[in-house]
Amino acid sequence: MLSEQSTPVIRATLPLVGAAIGEITRLFYAKLFEDRPELLRHVFNRGNQASGEQQKALAGSIAAFAGMLLDHPETRPDSLLSRVSHKHASLGITSDQYKLVHRHLFAAIGDVLGDAVTEEVVAAWDEVYWLMANALIAAEARLYQDAGVPEGEVWQRMEIVERHEETPDAASFVLRRTDGAPAGSFRPGQYVSVRVELPDGAIQIRQYSLSCAPTDHRWRITVKRVRGGAGPEGEVSARLHEHARAGDLLTVSAPFGDLVLPEDDGPLLLVSAGVGVTPMLSMLHHLAVQERARRVIVVHADRAPVDHAHRDEQRRLVRELPDARLHLWYDEPRAGVPDASPGRVDVSGLRLPEGLTAYLCGPLPFMRAVRGDLLRRGLPAQAIHYEVFGPDLWLGGE
Structure with missing residues (x-):
């Protein structure tokens, strides 16, 4: 929870920091890689750095975390923290690296915002940073412990x-x-x-x-x-x-990731596009082994049948489940797939049972569109989970 003295400072300066956060994060990474060039070569995704996606993700996470502290002071944004901590653990990030990030991030904030960065402002944003960092450090320590490995040795x-x-x-x-x-x-x-x-x-x-x-x-x-x-x-x-x-x-x-099935028998909606089918295959394998009479709706989209990885395996697993149904959409449908629909996935015609939990994996525009359709169908936001590979540029609506 943000302290009483910091809350009004963050509320007053969030628009200023938010407007400059892109420039701040670009300068931060420049400072970080000048100090530790091995991080760019051996840890960070060079393609995402070149495209600017990593900078956008960091900027979005900081702004989103600060906004959540203001809007929901009684709760912690665990969904955001969970995704980040699992990603960090999968990279072998260690707690001492948060001090390095802090030093270069706050140097970048000072350089970009200049005289607007008073001691009071620095103290308030320092509190935001360490609230987020310490929560991540604790979460990552638990992940390393659960994996049975020392910190970072994954x-x-x-x-x-x-x-x-x-x-x-x-x-x-x-x-x-x-x-x-x-x-x-x-x-x-x-x-x-x-x-x-x-x-x-x-x-x-x-x-x-x-x-x-x-x-x-x-x-x-x-x-x-x-x-x-x-x-x-x-x-x-x-x-x-x-x-x-x-x-x-x-x-x-070691394995990480928080897009995992709940430990119950509630109905499921598994929605994927392209290679996003892979986590759904693991879930289907698990459900087939359990042999539970669980309602499962499987939706997959791809460019064409020839591009649909593990197509026969996915069909077989759905057939093995007593109460499962597969719905396919292809941009370029071909003969021989009579049960597939052409074009964009449309969940409006699907019968969605009460208590449904949805899992999404695929390109970000695809997941945004499906999530919006599900919300309009009345599915609660907390019942929709997703996986993003690469920088998480989708931080709203959690």
Whole structure:
């Protein structure tokens, strides 16, 4: 909870800081990487830095956190904190790095806002920062403890034992531990980070959902190749597609992520687009093993049937569930898929039972559109959960 003396200061200065937050975060990252260039090469996503998406995500999280403290002083924005803490844990972020961030962030605030940054303003925003940072540090400590690893030491070497070409742009990799032990359990919907060394010596990290059953002795990830076009080519996805083969070793984190199924028998809506199908596959595998008579509505959208990764597997899993139904939409429908609809996903015609919990994974515009449709159908905001890979640019409406 924000203190009484800081609340009016934050309320008065939030518009000023919010208007300049983009410039502040750009300067912050410049200062941070000048001081610690290895962070850009070995921790942060260089593509997101180049596009500015990481700066937008940091700016949005700070402004959103401050706004939530003002609007809901009696509660803590746990949904925002949970996503960030899981992402940080998957990267091996440690508590001492928050002091480094604080130093460069507040130096950037002073440089950008100048004389407006009085001692009173610094003290108030310092309180906001450490309320957020200490909550994240505590959450990440619990995640490391649950994973059974020391702080930040989340990495293990795993061997690729199988590679499968799922679509022209998506390949799946089955992984096992090098010591022969079971890969370990996880909660359906979670992801792992994969750390890859690139030709220039940089080490880049990306997150991929575990798309197998949580009880499998091996893990599986599915990697969609990010091709150049509107944006840069994906460095890690291209490297894995071109070079990763059975017998190769990968550096993989412990599983993290808060897009996980609730421990009850309530009805579910699993909505995905593109490679966003992967966490939903893990959930379907889990439900099939449980053999529960649970109402499950599965919705998937893709460009065309040929681009639909794990299409046959998804169909099979839905058929195995006693009360599940699959709804498909393709931008370019082809013959042979008579049960698919053309164009954009439309949830208006779906029968949504009471007590429904929805899970979304896919491109951000897709999830925003579906979430808006569900809200208009009367589904409560707290019943809609989502997963964003990369910087979380969607911070509203939680």
